Amino acid sequence: MKKILLTLTAVAGITFASQAQTEAGKTMIGGGVSFETQSVKDSDYKNNSFSILPQVGFFVADNIAVGARLGYAWSEEKESSDDKFATSEFVVAPFGRIYQGDGQVKFFGQLSAPMSWGTVKEDGDKTATTANYGVALAPGIAYFPTEKIGIELSVRGLYFESQTSKNEATDAKRTVNNFGLNVNSLAPTLGVQFHF
Template identity: 35%
Template sequence: MRKLLLMAAVAVFGLSNVNAQDENTTGGFAEGDVFATGSISFGSETFADEKLNQFTFNPSVGYFVSENIAVGVSLGYMSSKSEDGVSDDIKVSALTAGAFGQYYFTPGEQFSFLVQLTAAYTSGKTEVGDAEAKNNGFIAGFAPGISYFVSDCLALQANIGVLSYQTTKPDFDGAESTDNFNIGLNLTDINFGITYKFN
């Protein structure tokens, strides 16, 4: 899917101001730091006569409990709409709430590799015409990534979702859960975000 990432505009703005920062200021994290991370994206893709629009928003807040380890909480929202002009539109939406843990290899430096573990509860809904189906589930994932400070407080972050597990169960009596395990090494599995460190 052709993704249009709003964070790219902020990234360009941040990079354009790097030279305005003090030469000794490279950012980095330390024990006790509090930070907020967010990513937002939307995209549109067309298959023959079918058009798919999608929007995602994922904010989170974290805290460094030690020199290398950060923990935090996250929220997420996703919505998509598929239409072909003939049959009923298909609308999908989902909310997630969870927690994460991150290990930074060189947290005090401007650039650092990191690994992240996540776990979240998800609640979703699918609408086809007047019909509606709800589902609940659990998601767990492991993702390596990188963090790069473009100023003392602003960093760009990228993660690739290598391993993930998801279980989903429709919200009605007698429904059975569906389990999925995924190994993602494609460019579509890379997630970009912006991190702000509070001083």
């Protein structure tokens, strides 16, 4: 009898602890940092990029969070010893997220509206400005090993992006629109969120 009571108490404790991460009034903090470098053998081509995108969310109701990702992204492309292009952008991405499920594993869906504004420089001189807008619906799964930590695995999902660049010298604008569905399970995003 003691074993059964102890098992039921442990299960109830785990269930309560796993609900505690996504209950109304809680805060979720996370984000991402990335660095990438690329070069082509027997060529002067090089590409380096860096981004830092912290994220904060607030649970407005049980299992429903709203928040934003704010950050900075930079990339530099060198095609020859003389030509160098650098892009820097300020990024804002408000989001809403809904969790579904009980226990330590929960599925979630996230709707976000990523936006960024930046500049393009060629050999140090500003040549263009950029403005990018989008919307994305991404599914994921979260595992909560403790009350304060959530480990997440997600895919890009359904998305639309509109990327506009404006030439500084001619005022000419170029807009590229992308629409896609990307649920590649071989290229998921892994993340960690801290819950308070």
